[in-house]
Amino acid sequence: MQTDFLSMNNITKVYPNGIVANDGVDFSLRKGEIHALVGENGAGKSTLMKILFGLEHPEEGEILLKGESIHVSSPNVAIEHGIGMVHQHFMLVPSLTVAENMVLGSEPRRGIYTNIKKAESETLELSRKYNLTVEPSARIRDLPVGIKQKVEILKALYRGAEILILDEPTAVLTPQETKELFEELHLLKEKGSTIIFISHKLHEIKELCDRLTIMRNGRSQGVFNVADVTEKEISRLMVGRDVILEVDKGPAAPAEISLKVRNLTVVNDFGKNAVNNISFSLRKGEILGVAGVEGNGQGELVEILTGLQRINFGSVEIEGENIAGKTIKEIRNLGTCHIPEDRMTYGVAETLDIEQNLLADKHDSPRFTGKILTRPKVIRENSLKLIGEYRIKCGSPLEEVKMLSGGNIQKVVVAREFSSDPKLIIADQPTRGIDVGATEFIRKRLVELRDEGSAVLLVSADLNEVMELSDSLIVMYNGEITAFIEDVRSLSEEELGLYMLGIKKQTDGEIGRALHV
Amino acid sequence: MFKQKRLFELVRTVLAVLIALIVALVTILFASDEPGRALSLFLFGPLDSLRHFGNVLEMMIPLLFTGLAVSIMFSAAQFNLGAEGAFFLGGITATSVAINQSLLPVVHPVLSILAGGLTGALFCGIPALLKVKWNASELVSSLMFNYVALFLGLYLINYYMRDVDAGAMVSFKLADTSKLIRIIPKTRVHFGLILAALTVVAGYYFMYRTRWGYRIRLTGLNSSFARYSGIQTASVIILSQVLGGFIAGSGGAIEILGMYRRFSWQSLPGYGWDGIIVAILARNNPALIPVGAFFLAYLRIGADLMARSSDVQSEVVYIIQGVMIVLIAAESFLAHYRHKLVYREARKTAASGK
Numbered sequence: 001m002q003t004d005f006l007s008m009n010n011i012t013k014v015y016p017n018g019i020v021a022n023d024g025v026d027f028s029l030r031k032g033e034i035h036a037l038v039g040e041n042g043a044g045k046s047t048l049m050k051i052l053f054g055l056e057h058p059e060e061g062e063i064l065l066k067g068e069s070i071h072v073s074s075p076n077v078a079i080e081h082g083i084g085m086v087h088q089h090f091m092l093v094p095s096l097t098v099a100e101n102m103v104l105g106s107e108p109r110r111g112i113y114t115n116i117k118k119a120e121s122e123t124l125e126l127s128r129k130y131n132l133t134v135e136p137s138a139r140i141r142d143l144p145v146g147i148k149q150k151v152e153i154l155k156a157l158y159r160g161a162e163i164l165i166l167d168e169p170t171a172v173l174t175p176q177e178t179k180e181l182f183e184e185l186h187l188l189k190e191k192g193s194t195i196i197f198i199s200h201k202l203h204e205i206k207e208l209c210d211r212l213t214i215m216r217n218g219r220s221q222g223v224f225n226v227a228d229v230t231e232k233e234i235s236r237l238m239v240g241r242d243v244i245l246e247v248d249k250g251p252a253a254p255a256e257i258s259l260k261v262r263n264l265t266v267v268n269d270f271g272k273n274a275v276n277n278i279s280f281s282l283r284k285g286e287i288l289g290v291a292g293v294e295g296n297g298q299g300e301l302v303e304i305l306t307g308l309q310r311i312n313f314g315s316v317e318i319e320g321e322n323i324a325g326k327t328i329k330e331i332r333n334l335g336t337c338h339i340p341e342d343r344m345t346y347g348v349a350e351t352l353d354i355e356q357n358l359l360a361d362k363h364d365s366p367r368f369t370g371k372i373l374t375r376p377k378v379i380r381e382n383s384l385k386l387i388g389e390y391r392i393k394c395g396s397p398l399e400e401v402k403m404l405s406g407g408n409i410q411k412v413v414v415a416r417e418f419s420s421d422p423k424l425i426i427a428d429q430p431t432r433g434i435d436v437g438a439t440e441f442i443r444k445r446l447v448e449l450r451d452e453g454s455a456v457l458l459v460s461a462d463l464n465e466v467m468e469l470s471d472s473l474i475v476m477y478n479g480e481i482t483a484f485i486e487d488v489r490s491l492s493e494e495e496l497g498l499y500m501l502g503i504k505k506q507t508d509g510e511i512g513r514a515l516h517v
Numbered sequence: 518m519f520k521q522k523r524l525f526e527l528v529r530t531v532l533a534v535l536i537a538l539i540v541a542l543v544t545i546l547f548a549s550d551e552p553g554r555a556l557s558l559f560l561f562g563p564l565d566s567l568r569h570f571g572n573v574l575e576m577m578i579p580l581l582f583t584g585l586a587v588s589i590m591f592s593a594a595q596f597n598l599g600a601e602g603a604f605f606l607g608g609i610t611a612t613s614v615a616i617n618q619s620l621l622p623v624v625h626p627v628l629s630i631l632a633g634g635l636t637g638a639l640f641c642g643i644p645a646l647l648k649v650k651w652n653a654s655e656l657v658s659s660l661m662f663n664y665v666a667l668f669l670g671l672y673l674i675n676y677y678m679r680d681v682d683a684g685a686m687v688s689f690k691l692a693d694t695s696k697l698i699r700i701i702p703k704t705r706v707h708f709g710l711i712l713a714a715l716t717v718v719a720g721y722y723f724m725y726r727t728r729w730g731y732r733i734r735l736t737g738l739n740s741s742f743a744r745y746s747g748i749q750t751a752s753v754i755i756l757s758q759v760l761g762g763f764i765a766g767s768g769g770a771i772e773i774l775g776m777y778r779r780f781s782w783q784s785l786p787g788y789g790w791d792g793i794i795v796a797i798l799a800r801n802n803p804a805l806i807p808v809g810a811f812f813l814a815y816l817r818i819g820a821d822l823m824a825r826s827s828d829v830q831s832e833v834v835y836i837i838q839g840v841m842i843v844l845i846a847a848e849s850f851l852a853h854y855r856h857k858l859v860y861r862e863a864r865k866t867a868a869s870g871k
């Protein structure tokens with residue numbers, strides 16, 4: 001029997017909004033293992049790890065490192081104890097170089113200046129040692145996601161991490177990048193690191209990990225040797241029932257064109273073409289997926305289509321109207337709705353109640369307001385109806401949105417956007433970071449709306465989602481379309497990965513089929 | 518849960534006020550040779566005669582206007598401090614109309630107030646425009662413009678409206694037709710109180726029951742979200758400040774017409790600053806503005822009465838204001854306690870098997 005290297009006992013964490021994210025959780029690590037922490041979105045994995053890394057403070061419980069009780073009051077203390085964390089969202093300074101990011105906060109000095117040379121040579125040395133290839137003088141903002149992740153891992157190692165926490169590292173990677181990451185992690189393990197690997201992709205866990213702890217609803221469901229449990233058993237423990245996240249959807253019945261994008265180019269703040277001369281069409285009654293590693297122009301594309309940003313070059317027509325010079329309101333009035341990628345910034349006002357959040361885009365419609373005064377009764381009916389229809393779990397329509405869980409917040413956004421009889425739905429990462437129940441619900445709704453004749457543009461970095469939900473698919477790489485897949489069922493994940501990485505590209509003729517002319 | 522949260526905010530405010538009062542009382546206890554007398558004057562002086570209570574109501578009138586003005590601007594997250602200048606200039610413009618001797622009653626004050634309001638709107642609109650056009654901080658520019666307002670106003674009085682026979686630097690007499698009538702005998706409480714009450718009620722409906730109020734609140738809470746929803750945030754930013762300026766300017770006009778025979782302010786009267794305190798106490802909610810305004814007016818009058826007939830200076834009020842605002846503004850005041858509440862509540866629902 002090996003002794004525990006680290007153990008967290010009876011951890012309970014309640015967030016200020018009353019959500020019990022961890023409820024008496026036990027977690028333990030053996031030295032030199034790769035330990036998976038699995039559970040569906042919202043199960044409390046990130047919270048548990050934030051506690052270990054000193055970012056959150058538990059109400060109850062203790063942490064023992066090598067048998068001694070430690071009090072991790074801040075990330076600095078965690079680092080002193082040799083605990084490092086790579087977050088779900090990277091925490092790098094985009095305008096600095098790799099080496100500068102690496103040493104940030106513990107810079108080697110020469111006089112009052114940072115010793116850049118030394119920083120770069122140290123970076124290189126470490127990157128050789130762990131076979132994590134990075135270019136020390138490259139600027140972070142120019143790097144693809146996979147490399148940024150390596151920088152994050154190196155950064156933790158540079159600070160002397162023996163225990164490395166990776167929060168959903170593969171969520172943003174292509175299958176090829178994932179494979180590379182696994183090799184690197186195996187090497188790290190050989191060199192003596194202990195790794196906590198958070199994921200909900202079961203085959204990855206089978207492939208990479210030694211043991212796993214399963215979480216559901218803030219509680220631990222136990223710890224197992226990976227070899228002793230089947231994927232099916234794991235998933236049942238994760239969700240509490242058998243889930244098939246497959247939406248059953250019939251074939252699409254595409255009708256006339258709803259969205260027409262021609263030769264669109266978007267120049268970003270750094271003078272780079274974030275979107276480079278792309279053209280495609282989207283028809284009513286179909287779901288067109290936009291696949292691609294994040295940061296390859298999808299965000300800019302969505303900003304243009306929804307009017308958040310002005311068009312530089314090219315044209316966009318929605319429902320037959322050119323949107324150049326139109327306001328966001330006017331674009332919405334053409335029948336467009338938008339599920340934003342960042343729901344807390346664009347999707348809700350968190351300190352406002354649910355009812356008022358549901359009203360944002362239609363607060364001035366004659367249905368809800370007379371000449372001067374609003375109609376509280378109709379507004380209440382509307383909010384109760386939507387809360388019911390979308391199964392938003394809440395105490396009352398007057399509850400603040402920030403009191404809800406991630407999945408329910410997203411349902412508020414979706415309920416509002418879908419209730420405006422949309423002709424064109426722009427769904428940007430519609431199920432990111434939300435629980436299975438809400439995910440299932442939102443995906444079903446998208447298909448229903450398709451069948452009712454809406455055109456759906458689905459932007460998603462989640463390969464499963466984009467492959468399962470889309471009828472056709474375009475792949476974006478470096479601001480360009482590298483592939484148009486007419487029928488997604490004919491596509492393998494590996495092939496999609498190659499397009500996403502820009503390794504493979506279709507001919508202009510093949511891509512041109514996306515115009516539907 | 519949401520009811521609890523409101524209750525908690527109320528408790529927090531009341532506690533802040535109480536702590537501030539206690540600090541002031543302790544200060545008085547130490548500073549005075551006759552603390553008992555000073556204290557009773559301070560706490561109960563405003564209630565000891567109709568005249569004194571009238572003083573409280575009189576002082577409430579400008580506070581209601583500036584408090585509402587500030588709360589509308591703050592609701593849009595526009596930290597325009599121009600209510601002070603708008604109030605002052607509102608008074609000046611109203612004077613320029615009111616010294617005209619040939620207008621009809623009723624029409625006369627209406628015109629004067631409108632003139633004051635429009636001046637205030639213009640005045641607070643400038644920082645708003647600068648913000649929208651060049652992203653200049655409205656806080657800084659409005660602060661600076663307050664001094665422009667002061668010296669511009671004094672210049673106008675001195676060169677165009679000054680009654681040289683009056684000795685001091687004051688305007689000509691206001692026409693009798695322009696004055697607001699007294700509404701409570703034996704006090705100077707004037708018709709402005711009714712106007713103020715109506716304005717506050719209208720302000721409440723405007724903020725919570727109209728599309729414009731909704732836009733202001735949404736922009737203030739999350740302007741990215743407001744923009745995404747199709748709201749033109751630039752117009753909202755301007756609207757909130759123009760409206761705030763109008764209300765503050767009208768307040769200045771009403772103060773002059775109700776309380777003075779001539780315009781005689783030599784410096785900024787301070788009601789704009791006080792409006793900020795009132796707005797903070799009321800959490801920018803027009804429905805609570807009367808409570809905040811009454812409280813502040815009561816403190817001020819109490820302190821005045823104490824200063825007049827005891828050995829404690831009225832500046833004690835500033836201690837109270839200071840402590841109160843620090844405690845209310847400090848998000849983490851009692852946050853620990855709140856978290857415990859949340860924790861216990863969460864445990865309870867978990868135990869009852871939700």
Ligand SMILES: Nc1ncnc2c1ncn2[C@@H]1O[C@H](COP(=O)(O)OP(=O)(O)O)[C@@H](O)[C@H]1O
Pocket residue numbers: 015016017019020021039040041042043044045046047048404405406407433
């Ligand atoms: N800062 C926060 N404030 C309030 N609630 C939060 C916060 N972070 C997470 N939550 C909530 O806590 C629960 C657990 O979240 P999290 O630990 O991020 O789950 P996971 O990483 O397993 O997806 C979710 O319901 C989430 O909405």
Ligand SMILES: [Mg+2]
Pocket residue numbers: 042045046047088167
């Ligand atoms: Mg997480």
